[in-house]
Amino acid sequence: MRFSSKKCQILFISRQRNKSSPVYYIGTDVLSTVSSHTYLGITDLKWHEHISNICLKATRTLNFVRRNRYCCSQEAKNLAYLSLVRPNLEYAAAAWDPYTAKYIQQLERVQRRTARFVKKDYRHTTSVTGLLGELGWFPLFKRRKRSRLTVFYKAFNNFSVISLDHLSVSSRHTRASNEHKFMSLPVRTDAFK
Numbered sequence: 001m002r003f004s005s006k007k008c009q010i011l012f013i014s015r016q017r018n019k020s021s022p023v024y025y026i027g028t029d030v031l032s033t034v035s036s037h038t039y040l041g042i043t044d045l046k047w048h049e050h051i052s053n054i055c056l057k058a059t060r061t062l063n064f065v066r067r068n069r070y071c072c073s074q075e076a077k078n079l080a081y082l083s084l085v086r087p088n089l090e091y092a093a094a095a096w097d098p099y100t101a102k103y104i105q106q107l108e109r110v111q112r113r114t115a116r117f118v119k120k121d122y123r124h125t126t127s128v129t130g131l132l133g134e135l136g137w138f139p140l141f142k143r144r145k146r147s148r149l150t151v152f153y154k155a156f157n158n159f160s161v162i163s164l165d166h167l168s169v170s171s172r173h174t175r176a177s178n179e180h181k182f183m184s185l186p187v188r189t190d191a192f193k
Helices: 047-068 074-090 101-119 128-135 140-156
Strands: 009-011 032-034 037-039 042-044
Touching: 042 047, 047 074, 047 101, 074 101, 074 140, 101 128, 101 140
Parallel strands: 009 032
Antiparallel strands: 037 042
């Protein structure tokens, strides 16, 4: 197998703050070092970078729709958002759902801007929450929660290849307990959160 050195990079995963980085070669080419890597559309280990990337991509798509569909009906704008913009905001969301208010608001901001565009209401006195209700759009954090629960349900009922054995808790049987108890994993780093 021949590796292309231009497509290969080095990613060090360590808890040390000052990492010494050795130099790696493929043939005579020196491999570059990166702090995060995008794989299947998800930037791993740096969630702030991933959320910034998807917000930027969704905003670019929204701006494209705004430029080209400004005079369309509300239904056409709604369909453009649901088919072009929102999939960018929700792709693989069960894996990367943010836990900080800053990132949640950053994602919600894109949907709120879109609601103003679809309803053609840019007044500061208008409630965007009301516009979202009129459009029938749920907040994105609720949609991500439903996505996470769907993945968990599929794993629990063996509809997917994800195993939950490491999360099951053996407990003594009481009236308040049942056989389907799961523990949440203790985490300390952002990558695991």
